[in-house]
Amino acid sequence: MELTSLKDSFERVAKKQKVSYSKTHEVTDLIGQEIEKAIEMVQSSTLEYKSELAELKKKLQKVAPLSQLEGTQKELNIALSKYPKALEKVLNPDISKAYRNVEFDSRIVNQIVASHFYRQGLFEVGDCFIAEARDVEAAVTMKSLFQELYQILEAMKSWNLEPALKWATANSDKLKENGSDLQLRLHHLQFLKILQKGSRDEALKYARTNFVSFAGSHMAEIQKLMGCLLYSDRLHESPYAHLLSPTNWDTVTEELTRQFCNLLGQSYESPLSVTVAAGIKGLPPLLKFMTVMVGKKHEWQTMKQLPVPVELDKEFQFHSIFVCPVSKEQSTDDNPPMLLSCGHVLCKQSINKMSKNGSKSFKCPYCPNDINSTQCRQLIF
Structure with a gap:
């Protein structure tokens, strides 16, 4: 309920801002039009320009821009002044009550942070962090591993599947052990890419070379791809048009990232991201509990388990x-x-x-x- 009220407050501010923005543009455009008309009259008339300026002044006074904008701006200011109060009411700025002081090994924490940067592809940031933190050799190993992944992903953004196919072929046995059909899905995209270029013969040749080993377990999917050959010149209008959706590339990219991490013995999600997300979920009930238990902070500091149940979503259950x-x-x-x-x-x-x-x-x-x-x-x- 509290978050709902906060969302309503935000939407009120956003609505007032839009009204104020629209009114400002409306008045500004009207003023601009009157000025342009006056300039045209001055340029085309032999009369004294002072009379035109006097006429322009009268029109601008009639427009009364300040009085028109005053109302909407006042309403926006009122909404803006109330929103911080709503934030303070719902979001407690002092979270120190809900955590305890725990001694962490700074070297391990630095490795986790540096590894997070490399997992996200922020290699320059990771290098800078390592230069400052030092003594995080394990994170440097992560850099070399994830550089290969991001080279593959960057190539896929440019519709280049060769690096991905090369990696999948080199790790085909491990992918099969994991029950992943990533290699076939990459061939699937490459086949459609060739077919879209209008080369039906080349696409058929590619299918014969690369789909044979998957025929035993994925025949239905291969048959659909073969049906695409009949519509090579109008694939977007065919019954198989859905196979050209960009979401197919996104799905394969996600699967490749997941399998790459899996083969490295790493989780798909960054451990640091998961930890922070779980902390955000668990913070509100802990803050409420500590507000009630203000005088018993020592008991909270010595507890081995959380004092209140914290409901986390399934993605946090390992x-x-x-x-x-x-x-x-x-x-x-x-x-x-x-x-x-x-x-x-x-x-x-x-x-x-x-x-x-x-x-x-x-x-x-x-x-x-x-x-x-x-x-x-x-x-x-």
Whole structure:
């Protein structure tokens, strides 16, 4: 609700700004037209120019630009003055309450930052950062690896698939192990590129050379491409026109980047970007919690887990998480999930409490079975 109100405030400011902008242009154009008319009259008339200027002055006074602009500008200023207050109300400028002081290895942090720059193709920025930070050799290795990727991507922006095809061919076995059809998709784009040039024979020759090895598992797709040969001179008007969409290039580019990172043992998304994005998601509930817990900051500093649940989207979930149905606490290395003999799962600390540290059996909270704690086995997700 708070973000919705903030969005509404922003839209009000934007609307007032557009009205003010339009009114300013309208008045300015009107003034310009009157001045141009006066100049034409002066140039074409033998009368004294002072009379023309006097007439122009009367017309400009009638237009009254300042009074016309005053109203819209006043409304814009009011909206602008209210917006910072709405920002301060929704977005707490002091986030120091929601984080704790943690000692980080500056060398590792520098490597993460430098690697992020190289992953984004910001090689000059990364070099500058390394020159300032020093002692980040691991990040330099990342530079050489990702330079190859960005050379391929730059070539694809110019509709040149040769570097991409060369890389995919060299890594075809690994791509197959990963279940990726990237190599075929690159050949797909190259085939259409040749066909668009009007060379049907050359396109057919290319298909015979490069599609044979994929016929067993991708025959339907290859048949569609062969159907394109019938419309080589009017492919944009054919039933296969959708194959020419630029989004196909974007999809293949994304898949190439993903597979390139995968073969390097790197994640597709920059770890630094993911960390920052997750922090942004988790910040609002933590700020609300700390506003309530102002007098208990010391407790927050010593907690091993977040004091409030933070709902993150699926893209931030990288491993299985188990929450004990009894204690409602998330499992940890010290409090792992345990499989009961009846098949239900509880955390170790809950089992210890219910069994009095293993001194007696207890009833499973989800079925009538009696459980012997010594028969419980740790689960590893």
